Amino acid sequence: ASPNASVVYLDEPFIHQHHKRHNDSLLDPSDDLDVQRKENHKGRRYCFIAGILDSPDMECQVVALDIFRGGKSTAKQPKDYHAMFNHGYFVKWFAKLLAELGDMGVRNAYIVMDNAKYQKGRHVGTxxxxxxxxxxxxxxxxxxxxxxxxxxxxxxxxxxxxxxxxxIQPQVVQMVIDKGHRVIFIPPITPTCNQ
CATH class of the missing domain: 1.10.720 (Transcription Termination Factor Rho, Rna-binding Domain; Chain A, Domain 1)
Incomplete structure (x- = not known):
């Protein structure tokens, strides 16, 4: 990437309502001295999706932030994380991101995203x-x-x-090209890389 180019990093994580910061540890979970408790996996997930804009022309900032609380698949609540982050939702959100970048005057940016399946979906009819x-x-x-x-x-x-x-480009890749930006997909990673 050019040193003068803007870079937008995308991610779509979640935090479980029972997450406890004080449970984080640098110790190996297989260490016999650790006390292993069964975690409570019931409850809501607080989901969010956003881009982080790193630009030489402006302050680093969050763009196109969307936050929701995953729930049941009903008309009153969005679906849970795994059902909500699908290709249709991502394309709609991604259009919002590109519009926001355009309104900010961001041109020729590199958009960095992971290899999630819904990010690489092709147009309906493919x-x-x-x-x-x-x-x-x-x-x-x-x-x-x-x-x-x-x-x-x-x-x-x-x-x-x-x-x-x-x-035939994935739909969001074509959207990026149409707006004059470029996509970089990060290499696949495994959870063990984060330890």
């Missing part, structure tokens, strides 16, 4: 492996992908998925 064989054949025809009428569905999907991977 073929998926779940479609029937005739629909996959129609998609091959639409994209100019040669196939034989006797090809199995798995062969059709193999051809289509290779084409999609190469030629």
């Amino acid at each position: 073929p998926t492996s779940r479609l029937c064989k005739t629909t996959l054949q129609a998609a091959c025809t639409r994209y100019g992908i040669p196939f034989e009428p006797t090809d199995f569905k798995s062969i059709l999907w193999e051809k289509l998925s290779a084409y999609i991977e190469k030629h």
